[in-house]
Amino acid sequence: MTSDRHNIRMTRQRQVILEELRKFMHHPSAEEIYEVVRRRLPRISLGTVYRNLEVLSELGEIRKLEFGGTIKRFDGDPEDHYHIRCNLCDRVDNVPMPHLEDIETRIHLETDYRIIGHRLEFFGLCPECSRNMISPGLKKLNKNN
Amino acid sequence: MTSDRHNIRMTRQRQVILEELRKFMHHPSAEEIYEVVRRRLPRISLGTVYRNLEVLSELGEIRKLEFGGTIKRFDGDPEDHYHIRCNLCDRVDNVPMPHLEDIETRIHLETDYRIIGHRLEFFGLCPECSRNMISPGLKKLNKNN
């Protein structure tokens, strides 16, 4: 798990995981990916899915998203961009907003940290949930924030 | 744990947890808080610490930070502000930068989400770690990203 990987092999499992992840329109958890990949490789194990998501993200092929809660989500698009999560159904979407390039330099000057990157995430209620939520459901809002 | 709390009591445990959390200059994990609180209340349990951090955060007295990794961190200052985390030592500090008020409206218009809030986090190497890091340690960088 440390980054001394030289001979990365493209196994069938790795291949399928990557392909399937890229088909998602939202950003699935390891479990969700497992479910889909399974349909093509019935004998694959959850552990393998985790291991490969890890490798692929180290290779920069995909992104690991670290939202609230314990569940990690993955993004087949390795380019820098921002996300928004629905507090009710937990769906994660992309945010159409340019990447803030300049702020990192500013923050470096102010904090003396050597900046590697940043993450900007919005949370709220997705269109569907806002619509469905006439009033019940409100109580559960706090859960992940 | 659902938000129908009416009669919140200010117990000694809750009091001390809040006091100690507010003394931290960085943003500690539940475990760290437990260690400190313990010195004043030797019989307190980790479970109680977790429960109270949850309650205090629901009350808006403190903030729960959801950084990468599984460990949650807590912030004694409930005001909106941004954070930066050191990828090596895992320290979390505040970022001196005004809160971006306006972007939420913009994102609402673009995504149709009803926006509740946003979170902006930087990560990199804290001053001390950048200094100490002549070259070893580099391998571990990927760990939380």
Added chain:
DNA sequence: ATGGCTGCAAAGGATTTGCACAATG
């Protein structure tokens, strides 16, 4: 007195890991 809180310990859920075997380059 009466809910809310606590300590304790056990349960939980997501992720990681050890191992023996299988597959890749």
Added chain:
DNA sequence: CATTGTGCAAATCCTTTGCAGCCAT
């Protein structure tokens, strides 16, 4: 063929919870 990767299951880690007694209001 030497290694890297896999499946399986057990282990780990942080966090949550059930319960019986305790304590603030």
